[in-house]
Amino acid sequence: MERSKHQFATSGSSSSSRGGSIGRIKCNCGRDAVVRLVKTGPNVGLKFHGCPLWPDTDCGFFKWIGGVRDEVDDLWFQLFEKETTIAELEIHKKMLEDKVKRVQLKKENLEEDLQELKGETSQLRIELMKSARNERNFSLALILSWVLFGIVIMSMM
Template sequence: MVGKWQSSSGSSSSFAREENQKIRCSCGKYAVDTQCEKLRWVDQSNPMEDLQYHVLEKETRICELEYELQCRDDKIKILQLKKDNLEEDVQEMKNEVYAMWVEMMKCSRNKNNISMALVFSWIFFAVVLFYLKF
């Protein structure tokens, strides 16, 4: 803390001297009530304590940021693993689709071959029937 209020035990003459002056904190702000005879402003700032406090604040913030960075790195690793697994799944699906397409093409060829065989068999049957009648 930069400054605090302290109980006044001084005489009324010392207070009368301070009464005309505005009491300030070390931060530069004026005390709220300078009319009170029981309280007065006492500056207790210690530059070394202030610096230690600021260093502690900065170290705490650095630790918080390092923790957040570690959490992000962990999330990135997890997402990378998920991405790799999904890429493998997609590649497997592509291979399955290609295999199905090849099978479909084979079936289509077989269907065309069967259709052609059926047409030729009917033609052959018609020719044989025509030849047997004459």
């Protein structure tokens, strides 16, 4: 890496936003990368993005500019991101559908339980009415037996 640093020189422009389709690119330091030009070696004349503090830093950020390969790589990456997003959304949708099914099943079970409870409540009401009627009958029988007992006692006297 040390040897390759000496092949590069800073171009006249330090702004990465110039040059049409070149957008702002951040280096590893978090700063806006600058456009540099290869001055020597087999890649003479090619442009690349580099750290604005080079050579005084160990950032080491490097990215070639232009060329069909970069655009294809960017498009493939964007396609991969979109496909990943779609897959994540499909998984999320499936999870939500499963959750809806579980909630619907739980709702149906609760509705069945509610119907059973309504039936039990009706049975308890009927039993309560029967016991109230029986209590009235027993009270009436008790009163009549006391009256009869009183009459028997009075007739014996």
